[in-house]
Amino acid sequence: MAQLTFREAIARGIAQEMRRDESVVFLGEDVGAAGGVFKGTVGLLEEFGGVRVRDTPISEQAILGAAMGAAMTGLRPVAEIMFADFFAVCWDIVANEIAKSRYMTNGQVTFPLVIRSGNGGGLRFGAQHSQSVENWAMMVPGLKVVVPSNAQDVIGLMAASIRDDDPVIFLEAKVLYSTKMDVADGEIVDTLGSAKVLRQGKDATLVALGAMVPKALDAAEELAAAGIDCTVVDVRSLVPLDTTTILREVGATGRLFTVEENPRLCGWGGELASIVSEEIFYDLDGPIVRITTPHIPLPAADALEDLAIPSVERIVTTVTKSMNT
Amino acid sequence: MAQLTFREAIARGIAQEMRRDESVVFLGEDVGAAGGVFKGTVGLLEEFGGVRVRDTPISEQAILGAAMGAAMTGLRPVAEIMFADFFAVCWDIVANEIAKSRYMTNGQVTFPLVIRSGNGGGLRFGAQHSQSVENWAMMVPGLKVVVPSNAQDVIGLMAASIRDDDPVIFLEAKVLYSTKMDVADGEIVDTLGSAKVLRQGKDATLVALGAMVPKALDAAEELAAAGIDCTVVDVRSLVPLDTTTILREVGATGRLFTVEENPRLCGWGGELASIVSEEIFYDLDGPIVRITTPHIPLPAADALEDLAIPSVERIVTTVTKSMNT
């Protein structure tokens, strides 16, 4: 048992797998000597050397193209895209090449690779360095999408992602990098596609992802104090999606609230709403309500960013209002 | 009144606006002498000359970057991205630059530009030339998204898009290019953000977009024959979204079925489901059901593609089954 930050957990998860499997290699911008701009890869170069941990030029298409080509010829690359917003400059490799090639070739090629990236807002970085792009990835058939909410999960889900034979987009909420928790010693391996019930309630179910998970938990405490007893589910992986757990927990309380950092339109919460309202419609006791960042680019100023991203207060208010009407 | 194909309507819509406004310019690959690979721009070079209608290199980032820079300095460019799948190679310019810059600058810059593109499947072009990417665009705050379903609408919505001061992603279902209809003479200008009720029923509401609209209409005829009377709504524009019409029509029948060409996850239908299940939950008489392409890359073979994309038969079966349980 050791106190570990979320960012240390990243490096530990990758190192665990690199020790185990020579075919795991790592590449990205400033990831070697510098240990990554978010210090998520500190120590990797020292332990594994410059042949396995490679600094690249500022060429995101080349980074992910290289990862793809290497994955289809025997390696298991982990690539870093520094900020998730930068997926936009290499989206073709992600969405058109990596995601589709296995299917197009009728299974001839396989892409055991992980693309990890700093995701989301809260650091006052402005509209081009703060996006929550989980939906960009969820939307594209052929990509798995993993979003951990704490250090322990980071290690286990990173290990599971690296061992998975499919391409995984691994999104790390930047605002969580400095959060700490006690993490078990020894090897940790988790399972993709398993949501976690973090709190069990009887009145409503809050489903949250990544940086919204601690906020949902805090909100649930406040709501409980006010007499509304909430279940909180941490989705953890959007693809594969643990609909079994989610439908069970929503069905049990009869009410679904999603807490999403992404801008509203076509968010994962919409997808959940459609699944719930098709499959357990008759178990619902009231409207499905989504709590999201408004459908606007994210502003830079601290005051504005705090207004934009769902806050504990907004969650509490929204749930209370909806439960009382 | 003249019979016009969908593809001819594109050129007519653009020409109508180029005649009216010198600041409208057009650029793209093979758009000039060749008239576009889908023949959507035949005649433009001849009428407006090579200074206003420009052939570009195969450089989608340069094409859209040029459109953006020109739009912020006084022109109203219309750019062609040949296949909508290619948005992936220039997504940064679309999603990070064009969409966000007005907001980031607190309104200092404005982007009166249109990006038109051949969208969707049905032509057996395989996974990289058949995607329906309406959700890629809908998902990004700052973009308007227009998807016409017939030649008359093409002209009016193209004119409205070009006259609009915001960036519009204008997606043309490739499979509709050869469809024909009688189109009014003279200037045609339509309104963004207005859905159209194409058929009024009392049992269920089918909401469809683009190439799915004629299929929904055909399905409604078959369903009517079998005793299920459907309303059919053509969404026409995803952003702005005409929720007034949609909520009214879904509320009236108590049942919503979406017909979406896009792969399932994070489709616009999920967004609609969430709006409906929040705002008119108590008007619903049964589950919300989405009819989409499965969440897979699109296959090339004709037999497979026909299985993948929603067919009239699948719409009929799905609606019938859901209405009878």
Place this chain on the structure above:
Amino acid sequence: MATTTVTSGPTDFATKLSMYRSQVALRQFETRAYDLFLENLVKGTSHLSLGQEAIAAGFATAMKKDDWTFATYRGHAHTLARGVPMTPVLAELLGRSNGLMAGKGGSMHLTSVEHGVMGSYAIIGAHLPIACGAAWSAQYRGTDQVAVCFFGDGSTNIGSFHEALNLAAIWKLPVIFVCENNLWMEYTRTTEVTSVEHPAADRAVAYGLERIVVDGNDADAVYDVASAALQRARAGEGPSMIEAMTYRHGGHSRADPAKYRPEEEVAEWLAKDPIPRYRSRLLDEGATEEQLSEIEAEVAAQVELATEEAKAGGVPGEDLLMKDVWADGGSSWRN
């Protein structure tokens, strides 16, 4: 044409004959594919390499069995040249379940990992960095495999060209970039939208590479330049970029009559057709008319057989539709 001065081609005559056979096979196969398109049996789009066969044949002949080919949507020739049988390729064009990818990829995505054909890519530029990745893997694993990446003249103006060339150069990757310069993009002449005359070769210097232009309609010349680049890559000396001048006899894709090209230009290049040219060279060098006719007849029989077998292929169904999105063979995104 620039750096290739003495052209010899393969040293043993049997290899030359097989390089001839390869070119004839590509020609006859694609001629048949075009006929089948006219019969409405080829679904979707397809892009023929008629006229460009010497490049595919020259490279494939110089490559080792476990080297890798990365092709574009114009990939029939490169796929067949590596030894992929005709039947599955033709069946793929026809959308049949006995197709190379059971109909799921189509003409633009031919792939046969077994033959080192690591895919055909239909979005301009994407496969250049992907080929770098394969080369990186060969370098890391210490094999002596080389990735050979073919693309067109018009594809030199897309961003990923630049990123891939730079990465290959700094990492000294065993990758060969081959620009098949057939002068035209789809319907636009490449020089009209390109800042240099030789869109690949004139930019080699920007990546610290040698400027190489070769006659792409001469299989021997291609073979020579390919052999040198392969050797260089295997010796750890890094990437090469080769610009091979050629011409497509037909339109860009199956439906294009290619009316935009000046008649004289077409005539000039038809006169440089690589196949008759190579044929008469072989005759000069000692082959008999009989030998060559026999090759041609054998290929014709293969094409006949492939046509029959492809047409006899089944129609793919729901099982294939939902298969192989994921490595577990399925397509499920939920539990």
Place this chain on the structure above:
Amino acid sequence: MATTTVTSGPTDFATKLSMYRSQVALRQFETRAYDLFLENLVKGTSHLSLGQEAIAAGFATAMKKDDWTFATYRGHAHTLARGVPMTPVLAELLGRSNGLMAGKGGSMHLTSVEHGVMGSYAIIGAHLPIACGAAWSAQYRGTDQVAVCFFGDGSTNIGSFHEALNLAAIWKLPVIFVCENNLWMEYTRTTEVTSVEHPAADRAVAYGLERIVVDGNDADAVYDVASAALQRARAGEGPSMIEAMTYRHGGHSRADPAKYRPEEEVAEWLAKDPIPRYRSRLLDEGATEEQLSEIEAEVAAQVELATEEAKAGGVPGEDLLMKDVWADGGSSWRN
């Protein structure tokens, strides 16, 4: 250093003095910004140009009022150099409602259309094609405006660099690409990941452009090369690419102590600090110590005032949050 042989700078002395004032202003402003960051008043990230001021000052001095600047996230200097007042820039860094964009953009996105500052772009490479678009618009509308686009050495390896340069060349656009080569990307030395020594200049030939390297720590030299390129652009002779050698005194962004750089390298470049260097040249050329001190004092007073005004700015609220997604001033995506 290559093509610039005789350096003269502006011919009239007043302009030289104002170019000095500009550099001093950039220096003092950013020094203050750094202090305010240490006081925890600057929110988010920021990237300083300390040490690189001669490039911004030289170009801005040579440009006409209605020319356009396109900058990166390292854009304070380019914004101020075009005449944008200090207060709104500083207030933007502090996230106040009197900020240049009311706090909505932040340090990385400074824009002042009124002053020809057409934006600061935080995704590497994006603004090169966008600058082409502005230049295209100038060409189309027949104005003689020129777009000047600044970017770093590390940004030369991204795809859009290539696309923009080619487009600018073939369309002969009035755009100037200025690579501020400060030797480093974030924490990686650019030559370690770049295929040529001069990442911009050594690639000019790939776009049919002249190879230009200039001493970016000499405002006069920058001014000269800028003037020539601007003239060329206005004469319809097309784009230029200029590589200006310089060095950032501090880290990449506000939090970076820049420990990765060899001490001797830092010392060498501190000795080439453009501001003392320009100061002593002005003294040599006839300025008095008094004159220069007065300029410095005036600037210091401006910085004081701006600091006060920025700190006094309000906190932006809900009204600004939901404003100006769309041209109608609102953010509604539905009716």
